[in-house]
Amino acid sequence: VTDAPPVSLTTEPPARADVPYYRPSGTEVELCRAALECGRPVMLVGPTGCGKTRFVEHITATLGRPLRTIVGNDDTTTADLLGRFLVTGGDVRWVDGPLTLAARRGEICYIDEVVEVRREALAALYPLADDRRCVFLDRVAEVVAAAPGFGLMCSYNPGRSLGFKDLRSAFRQRFVTIALDYLDEVGELEVLRRESGVDQDVARRLVAVATALRQGLSAEGPEAPSTRSLVVAAELVSRGIAEDVAVQHCVVAPLVHGSDVPPAAVTEIVSSLY
Ligand SMILES: Nc1ncnc2c1ncn2[C@@H]1O[C@H](COP(=O)(O)OP(=O)(O)OP(=O)(O)O)[C@@H](O)[C@H]1O
Numbered sequence: 001v002t003d004a005p006p007v008s009l010t011t012e013p014p015a016r017a018d019v020p021y022y023r024p025s026g027t028e029v030e031l032c033r034a035a036l037e038c039g040r041p042v043m044l045v046g047p048t049g050c051g052k053t054r055f056v057e058h059i060t061a062t063l064g065r066p067l068r069t070i071v072g073n074d075d076t077t078t079a080d081l082l083g084r085f086l087v088t089g090g091d092v093r094w095v096d097g098p099l100t101l102a103a104r105r106g107e108i109c110y111i112d113e114v115v116e117v118r119r120e121a122l123a124a125l126y127p128l129a130d131d132r133r134c135v136f137l138d139r140v141a142e143v144v145a146a147a148p149g150f151g152l153m154c155s156y157n158p159g160r161s162l163g164f165k166d167l168r169s170a171f172r173q174r175f176v177t178i179a180l181d182y183l184d185e186v187g188e189l190e191v192l193r194r195e196s197g198v199d200q201d202v203a204r205r206l207v208a209v210a211t212a213l214r215q216g217l218s219a220e221g222p223e224a225p226s227t228r229s230l231v232v233a234a235e236l237v238s239r240g241i242a243e244d245v246a247v248q249h250c251v252v253a254p255l256v257h258g259s260d261v262p263p264a265a266v267t268e269i270v271s272s273l274y
């Protein structure tokens, strides 16, 4: 085997002042910290752009742990998680995968889009996600006990074709599961202001557009404007782009192109506000 070692992204814990901003919608911060302190894995469920990744960054920074991120896809193999033998300069040596590394070093391992990962590969998580807190490296006959501080966090978006119900009960029931959603209007307004620096009036109108679209489109399916798309629109406005143009390109177009959402329904809702 000569392919490159699995890619993972590690970031050192930032200083306290650099804790990424996260606005909670409930008690998720306390809940997640308590679960991780008990050594229990956490599953985050929520629509696109509702703050799942930001939440993970916030939690790991407040705990002062390094964060190792794995983005799951249907090509993710057990070797991509645990490690593999690599040939380097004629030598064959074992190279730990990101999950094994995180366990050895006591990092927080975050598996994004975990439902995309095939069942065979997910099996590697079982012993890490229960009382054993270890990784079985069958190929090198080693059992790696997770170091203190190790935490497993996973997330997925239930609006995708795959969902949590596609995961085995034995897998699901190992996790403390936290459902996140878009913030209420006050919360989203604060996020827009802090993330983009736009003034109160602009933020208020952007939130009003999102609220109207979420309500108006709820019968059309799971598609809804995300907080992320509002933040991006707000950023463009703060760069001098007209508000209606920013809404068109950051909120409306991503909603209707490539989805079943009827453009007329969106246009009707948005034009009543601008
Ligand atoms: N509760 C929140 N607190 C602070 N910022 C938030 C919050 N929710 C959303 N945001 C903003 O929205 C952006 C997108 O959030 P994030 O990337 O965490 O979404 P996500 O849930 O991981 O989405 P996806 O499922 O598409 O990966 C963040 O970069 C941040 O600017």
Ligand SMILES: [Mg+2]
Binding pocket: 052, 053, 054, 112
């Ligand atoms: Mg994310």
